[in-house]
Amino acid sequence: MSTAFSAAKFSTQPFSTISHDSPLVFAKPTSQFFGSTRKLRLTSSSKFNLSRRSGTVVAVSDYVKQKTSKSTTSLLITKEEGLELYEDMVFGRAFEDMCAQMYYRGKMFGFVHLYNGQEAVSTGFIKLLKQQDSVVSTYRDHVHALSKGVPARAVMSELFGKTTGCCRGQGGSMHMFSREHNLLGGFAFIGEGIPIATGAAFTSKYKREVLKEADCDHVTLAFFGDGTCNNGQFFECLNMAALWKLPIVFVVENNLWAIGMSHSRATSDPQIYKKGPAFGMPGIHVDGMDVLKVREVAKEAIGRARRGEGPTLVECETYRFRGHSLADPDELRDPAEKDHYAARDPIRALKKYLIENSLASEAELKAIDKKIDEVVEDAVEFADESPIPARSQLLENVFADPRGFGIGPDGRYRCEDPKFTEGTARV
């Protein structure tokens, strides 16, 4: 049944044909360019061990095959699960589309990075988590926030810069945080969230081993892109996580482009999953346009972390349908490449799977679509009507302990000055 999900065959240049068995994606364009000469092709017999130690590199088709052969039914999900996945992906898509609309209407500003096309990764992973598990993301974080459970109203208000936003309007598009849902951000510089995620995983281990909370098996997921995989913090954290067997999963959303820099032009060895075994952890490559495949891999990786077996590096080959941000004219990407991935839209694919396997009817899915539209509309209305932050909010969260502003000339702590609560004091 996984065949319903395989990529469409495609024969135009520059993409190679893709077989059912191989989840992998494309070879480099034939035109001369200065970049990696490594081929990106995974053959179907791609289960091989690259490490003398514990790392294994596996093609996900093998996982899926194993799973389907073992289960009594040949389906990967139940109806409830299917509907949950569908709803979450549609939610992400509809929300992001609404963001684009609102941006062009002047309701939100700055840098806004949309997630269209990558929903399978967020949904596939985050829907397997508990509330106490943590997620760390990058600036492309709206959908991670939504999948983790942050209300659409809170996210939309944050984007509008209103005080009812999840960060009181102080974070914006690139800094979504939620203590309640354990969303640890939202980071503007790539790579800087990965150590934070490593720290959260460290806390989980610490709680179990030092604070003796024996049942603490919280897992942390760190999401980041292909561009980040050339950054020092990525490698440093792979090392530390494997060294101390931290309960973390490093999820690479390889959408092949870092603004205008193609992954193969920036990376000597573009196969990111292979970098896992170099640090002593498994590296897995998965078709990130297929939510069921992602989910299977995620189950394994999260399970590993929960059992204390250590970190995993998962490379999800995915694609963003829009530009890097709403300010990106997106002129460099080949239209043929875009079409190729548009044909593999994860939402359409899941819909097809659900209907073909009689897990849901057309009507049920349409009802979900409608419901999501209403939720998103409601979020916009709520955000529109919410108040903008008052001046008094300016100085409120600079320090957790406001004595950090120091002692003023009159001997009192400056935070006791009424101008502080009004937000008009000069600091």
Place this chain on the structure above:
Amino acid sequence: MAAIFQGVGAAATLSSSPSNSFDSNNSFLSPPRSFSVGKGASFSVIRSGGILNLNSKGRRAQQLISNAVATKADSAAVSSSSKPGHELLLFEALQEGLEEEMDRDLRVCVMGEDVGHYGGSYKVTKGLAKKFGDLRVLDTPIAENSFTGMGIGAAMTGLRPVVEGMNMGFLLLAFNQISNNCGMLHYTSGGQFTIPIVIRGPGGVGRQLGAEHSQRLESYFQSIPGIQMVACSTPYNAKGLMKAAIRSENPVILFEHVLLYNLKERIPDEDYICNLEEAEMVRPGEHVTILTYSRMRYHVMQAAKTLVNKGYDPEVIDIRSLKPFDLYTIGNSVKKTHRVLIVEECMRTGGIGASLTAAITENFNDYLDAPIMCLSSQDVPTPYAGTLEEVTVVQPAQIVTAVEQLCR
């Protein structure tokens, strides 16, 4: 990062306490004496140019170098049993503070290079890994940006880490995390996450350590919103500030100095902390306010002896809190003396002294009888050669000249 040598070996054992009174017919005129090579010996160095000698062979013993760490004459001769408290060296005071806080709160943990099995390059974490285990005193790989970020992530999720930079200069690699996440994350998350982290380590100009190991990062970090910076200078305030920093909900950067680790002092037995936002009155006076911190405190006190002999009465304040400034203590002093001299080890450009000058001018301009003078290190990468290194930092003779000029 190259391994750096540690401050082992001969220690000039010195005492200092917050309220010194200086005996003008003291030390300064007495002949040079040799001093002990062992740690734990408790007699003071009495010579006009005291030396803090890090070399166990006492190579410098014959050289009269005027870059002094302060001396206090006779109190070490007083029997140790007549006063309560216990004597220890500054690095031991830091260790004591850290250990007490780790005993008190299981969430306090240490991360850094060589803090565990090695006991810390400056022995601040000596013995802690044996006592608390390898997870609570974590030896990290050499990846400052990442392990500082890891500390911040741990702080966000409930722990209270103390991150050690083996040398403060190495934290330049952690600037991304310190600026973006440590300082700003509480604000950008709308107050949802607190970062009760302490980042500490030795900095400052040492003994011919070369330019890169002699940096003063307080000037680079001071603009970061959302952090507090404190500098310790005596065993008493080292322990007090360490404990206060660990207990604080704000991220605190604690600056230690490579040359001060072997200072000796008697400190109270009971639990105490030093307020993070307060400055310390070292020597009350009438004629001029001298504001200083960290190692320069000792150059100032050295100069103070000379000044007293010349008939001046300087008021010396160790500002301790580099961000925010204690404008109350400083202001009261300015209102009394009307003259300000700032003595610091930062570079001339953009240093703590520059900010302090601005702050005083803004707040107390009416009380000043003369322009504020600021003595800082030269805007020069610290040279290796000893003679050149000596003149990059402020020496007591310059301080004396400056005061004479100010008080004219």
